[in-house]
Amino acid sequence: MVLPGCNALATTFGGGPERTVDAHVIYRLRTDCSTLLARSLRNGYSVMTPLTAGFEAEETGLFEGPVREGQSIFRYYPPSESQQWSDRWTEVSVDVQAVQLELRPAREALDAVCGPLVEGEASDAIPRLPDDQNR
Numbered sequence: 001m002v003l004p005g006c007n008a009l010a011t012t013f014g015g016g017p018e019r020t021v022d023a024h025v026i027y028r029l030r031t032d033c034s035t036l037l038a039r040s041l042r043n044g045y046s047v048m049t050p051l052t053a054g055f056e057a058e059e060t061g062l063f064e065g066p067v068r069e070g071q072s073i074f075r076y077y078p079p080s081e082s083q084q085w086s087d088r089w090t091e092v093s094v095d096v097q098a099v100q101l102e103l104r105p106a107r108e109a110l111d112a113v114c115g116p117l118v119e120g121e122a123s124d125a126i127p128r129l130p131d132d133q134n135r
Contacts, residue, residue, distance in 0.1 A: 020043065022040040024064070025039050025061075026058065028059075043099065051093040052090075065094070072094060073094075074093075075089040077089050
């Protein structure tokens with residue numbers, strides 16, 4: 001039996017996507033923009049902007065935090081620490097503009113914030129071939 005308000009009740013007591021914590025692997029960085037794309041393990045792509053002063057993300061670095069839009073605090077593990085989930089992480093304030101996107105809409109959202117694709121930037125085409133000029 002389903003009662004009115006059951007979904008709100010389930011969300012309040014621990015269910016719902018806004019309570020989901022996931023690992024977000026940095027998929028795409030732009031040299032001309034601080035906003036980035038990250039791929040979560042179960043929840044698609046997110047468009048994120050780190051806000052912590054002096055913070056520099058690295059491709060394949062890992063953010064651990066909520067799958068929701070808005071400002072949140074994430075743990076950041078650099079690539080050298082992300083496989084072991086070591087104790088060497090940094091707390092980073094992040095503004096998340098979009099979550100749970102497929103690659104094409106995520107890339108369009110990144111380009112809307114950062115501008116069009118820069119010449120020579122890696123393509124999202126799959127498979128990427130070793131001799132491909134637009135990798």
